[in-house]
Amino acid sequence: MILYVPANLLPILNVVSFGRAEADTIFSGVVELAKSGDWPIAAIVFLASIAIPALKLLGLTFLLVSVQLKWHWRPRDRTKFYGIIEFIGRWSMIDVFVISMLVALIKLEQIATIEPGLAAVCFAGVVIITMLAAMSFDPRHIWDAMEG
Amino acid sequence: MGAGMHNRLTACPGCDALYRVIALDPGSVAECPRCGEQLYRKVKFTLDDALALVVGALLLLVLANLFPIMTFELSGRQQSNLLISGPLDLYREGFQGLAVWVFTTSIFLPFCYLIGLLYVLLPIRFHQTPPGVVGILKLIDRLPAWVMLDVYVVGALVGYVKLAAFGSTLPGVSLVALFLSAVAMLGARAALDIDGLWDEISTRSGSDG
Numbered sequence: 001m002i003l004y005v006p007a008n009l010l011p012i013l014n015v016v017s018f019g020r021a022e023a024d025t026i027f028s029g030v031v032e033l034a035k036s037g038d039w040p041i042a043a044i045v046f047l048a049s050i051a052i053p054a055l056k057l058l059g060l061t062f063l064l065v066s067v068q069l070k071w072h073w074r075p076r077d078r079t080k081f082y083g084i085i086e087f088i089g090r091w092s093m094i095d096v097f098v099i100s101m102l103v104a105l106i107k108l109e110q111i112a113t114i115e116p117g118l119a120a121v122c123f124a125g126v127v128i129i130t131m132l133a134a135m136s137f138d139p140r141h142i143w144d145a146m147e148g
Numbered sequence: 149m150g151a152g153m154h155n156r157l158t159a160c161p162g163c164d165a166l167y168r169v170i171a172l173d174p175g176s177v178a179e180c181p182r183c184g185e186q187l188y189r190k191v192k193f194t195l196d197d198a199l200a201l202v203v204g205a206l207l208l209l210v211l212a213n214l215f216p217i218m219t220f221e222l223s224g225r226q227q228s229n230l231l232i233s234g235p236l237d238l239y240r241e242g243f244q245g246l247a248v249w250v251f252t253t254s255i256f257l258p259f260c261y262l263i264g265l266l267y268v269l270l271p272i273r274f275h276q277t278p279p280g281v282v283g284i285l286k287l288i289d290r291l292p293a294w295v296m297l298d299v300y301v302v303g304a305l306v307g308y309v310k311l312a313a314f315g316s317t318l319p320g321v322s323l324v325a326l327f328l329s330a331v332a333m334l335g336a337r338a339a340l341d342i343d344g345l346w347d348e349i350s351t352r353s354g355s356d357g
Binding site for chain 1: 151162163164182183184185217218227228229230233234236237238241243245246248249253254291293294296299300302303304305306309310311347356
């Protein structure tokens with residue numbers, strides 16, 4: 001039962017998160033940073049905002065499917081994989097915090113103003129939901145299949 | 149770990165296998181041989197260590213909330229922001245949900261976490277049991293995932309690099325305080341012997357909760 005909730009929520013929000021209604025998208029921000037030579041920072045933002053959420057969604061889906069089908073394949077690695085997914089989830093919030101900082105800092109009306117986009121809300125939503133989803137998944141289900 | 153810890157069984161949080169609990173050397177960890185999950189650990193640090201880190205983190209967090217995080221200057225105009233101004237501006241611009249979420253994870257929950265720890269640890273240090281300790285300790289155990297001070301610090305650094313391209317940007321006192329507070333908080337978490345704490349509480353109240 002617990003497993004069905006995240007399984008149903010994940011794909012829906014996944015679509016929403018990419019509908020960023022703003023000139024500066026998450027990805028273009030990464031490209032911008034990489035162009036200006038800030039490779040390490042660009043890498044951090046890319047990992048946190050694009051790679052980690054995608055990995056989380058795919059990874060959780062994979063785990064859910066594997067549990068539903070009662071796979072016996074490498075349960076130890078799957079348990080470890082779950083631990084990683086649960087741990088890295090919160091780091092996706094980096095982008096939201098960046099936005100919150102920039103919005104407050106750049107308020108020079110004529111010269112430059114930064115306004116948050118709708119995507120920021122969707123993005124935060126994805127992070128929260130996937131974190132809850134990861135928490136509600138119980139790695140013990142992986143092992144139940146081994147015993148049953 | 150108290151004497152009650154021996155001759156006890158524990159279930160692996162990863163795969164539910166049952167194990168008899170044995171005494172560990174300080175600083176070592178018991179892992180489940182089946183799935184590799186951590187079963188329990190014996191912490192090297194004392195309650196005083198954890199308490200010191202909690203107090204330190206709390207003081208630094210107060211500082212971090214009082215001073216500007218960053219100052220930005222462009223064509224003679226200066227602007228600086230506090231930790232709270234991010235959520236406030238988000239709120240003003242119509243992003244209430246986002247504002248509440250940022251406020252909760254970067255200000256409210258860090259304070260809750262540290263004050264909660266202080267509320268539990270301080271009386272226990274002086275051999276008292278604070279009222280409601282079981283509920284609060286359970287809550288504290290679940291909080292760390294939502295206390296995102298460390299994530300915020302990295303976010304602030306990313307923001308700093310982005311801004312440096314536009315105009316002169318100066319990191320403020322708060323950023324340093326925030327960083328140190330996040331480090332102290334992680335340290336406190338590592339130094340805290342949560343199993344020992346539960347033992348302490350259950351032996352004192354005379355019943356296993």
